[in-house]
Amino acid sequence: MTRITGNPHLIKKINKSLVLDMIKSQGPLSRAEISQRSGLNKGTVSSLVKELMDEELVYEIGQGESSGGRRPVLLLFNEKAGYAIGIDLGVHYIIGVLTDLQGNIIKEKQTKFPQKDYSTVLTLIKETINELIALMPESRYGLIGIGLGVPGIVDKEGRLLFAPNLGWKDIPLKQDLESLFHVPVIIDNEANAGAYGEKRKGAGQSSYNIIYISAGMGIGVGFILNGELYRGTNGFSGESGHMIIEVDGLPCRCGSIGCWELYASEQALLEGAKPILSDEVSLEKLIELAESKRQEITSLFGRIGNYLGIGINNLINTFNPEQVIIGNRLSMAKQWIFPAIQQVIAQRTLPYHRTNVDIQFSNLSIYSTALGISFFVIEDFLKKGERIEVFL
Numbered sequence: 001m002t003r004i005t006g007n008p009h010l011i012k013k014i015n016k017s018l019v020l021d022m023i024k025s026q027g028p029l030s031r032a033e034i035s036q037r038s039g040l041n042k043g044t045v046s047s048l049v050k051e052l053m054d055e056e057l058v059y060e061i062g063q064g065e066s067s068g069g070r071r072p073v074l075l076l077f078n079e080k081a082g083y084a085i086g087i088d089l090g091v092h093y094i095i096g097v098l099t100d101l102q103g104n105i106i107k108e109k110q111t112k113f114p115q116k117d118y119s120t121v122l123t124l125i126k127e128t129i130n131e132l133i134a135l136m137p138e139s140r141y142g143l144i145g146i147g148l149g150v151p152g153i154v155d156k157e158g159r160l161l162f163a164p165n166l167g168w169k170d171i172p173l174k175q176d177l178e179s180l181f182h183v184p185v186i187i188d189n190e191a192n193a194g195a196y197g198e199k200r201k202g203a204g205q206s207s208y209n210i211i212y213i214s215a216g217m218g219i220g221v222g223f224i225l226n227g228e229l230y231r232g233t234n235g236f237s238g239e240s241g242h243m244i245i246e247v248d249g250l251p252c253r254c255g256s257i258g259c260w261e262l263y264a265s266e267q268a269l270l271e272g273a274k275p276i277l278s279d280e281v282s283l284e285k286l287i288e289l290a291e292s293k294r295q296e297i298t299s300l301f302g303r304i305g306n307y308l309g310i311g312i313n314n315l316i317n318t319f320n321p322e323q324v325i326i327g328n329r330l331s332m333a334k335q336w337i338f339p340a341i342q343q344v345i346a347q348r349t350l351p352y353h354r355t356n357v358d359i360q361f362s363n364l365s366i367y368s369t370a371l372g373i374s375f376f377v378i379e380d381f382l383k384k385g386e387r388i389e390v391f392l
């Protein structure tokens with residue numbers, strides 16, 4: 001008989017991560033319950049729990065229900081052992097959140113910026129991070145890392161290759177932030193982060209196949225497929241904002257023509273409002289005008305909703321998702337765009353695909369991306385951070 005064995009250090013690391021994850025997601029739990037649910041023997045659980053307690057990631061509280069003998073001590077995850085910073089870098093704004101290790105937002109900071117040159121924006125990002133650090137409570141691990149969700153294509157080394165709506169190419173974001181703050185930095189596409197934020201703490205917690213539409217100045221899409229974030233071969237998936245909707249359409253900054261985001265984004269909405277209003281317009285202002293029942297504006301929102309619906313139809317027919325979540329800034333205009341989206345889906349999506357799909361708006365409001373990227377940082381720290389010694 002062949003016995004399959006693994007590297008004992010690796011197995012220990014996996015077991016420890018499993019125990020921590022159980023306490024984090026199912027706690028309060030007793031050592032006996034962890035042993036029962038994980039299949040690990042009691043001695044192993046006790047020694048792993050002791051390590052986690054020494055690391056201040058787990059602590060004991062009161063005593064649970066007794067099933068006859070001595071009443072067991074219960075274990076809880078110490079979400080205040082460290083803090084993460086998640087930044088959503090938009091085309092004209094920065095949203096920064098400081099979260100604990102359960103992804104609860106402790107503090108936040110929002111900034112708007114008109115300029116788009118990298119060094120100006122980097123200074124603003126740096127200020128946002130410094131302000132959040134100054135507000136961070138005392139803790140064992142302090143700042144465990146920083147995540148930045150960006151509206152563009154990011155490679156596996158954390159380099160922003162191309163962000164057409166910012167006009168940036170080939171920016172070493174991870175390297176720049178790590179040399180400023182000396183903590184681990186994760187850079188990812190904002191729609192990937194947004195999809196993950198919705199899966200972990202938002203509207204998508206109980207779904208396995210989610211299409212997250214980040215509708216802001218551009219459009220990005222994040223895919224949760226079979227419960228996991230799908231990134232594509234090189235991490236470049238989700239550039240659906242550049243799927244072609246009009247064959248002979250408008251020229252796009254990506255070099256193509258007729259891209260979806262030219263017709264269905266916040267940018268498209270603002271462009272559409274120019275001939276109607278002479279003043280400088282914003283999404284917020286247009287929502288106000290729609291609320292006062294200004295007909296040209298409500299029909300403009302309807303047109304944007306119609307184009308959003310067409311792209312969403314294409315994605316639903318392709319992926320057969322359980323859920324479509326529409327997030328980012330255009331979700332503020334839900335009331336004015338949703339009827340048109342629903343109409344397109346009702347009339348044009350394949351009936352088999354349409355039947356069970358749930359289309360809704362983000363319930364994390366504008367925080368999906370900042371939270372999602374913060375979760376990447378937290379999970380990286382808990383799973384393979386420097387905290388756990390690895391002997392591979």
Ligand SMILES: [Zn+2]
Nearest residue numbers: 242252254259
């Ligand atoms: Zn394009």
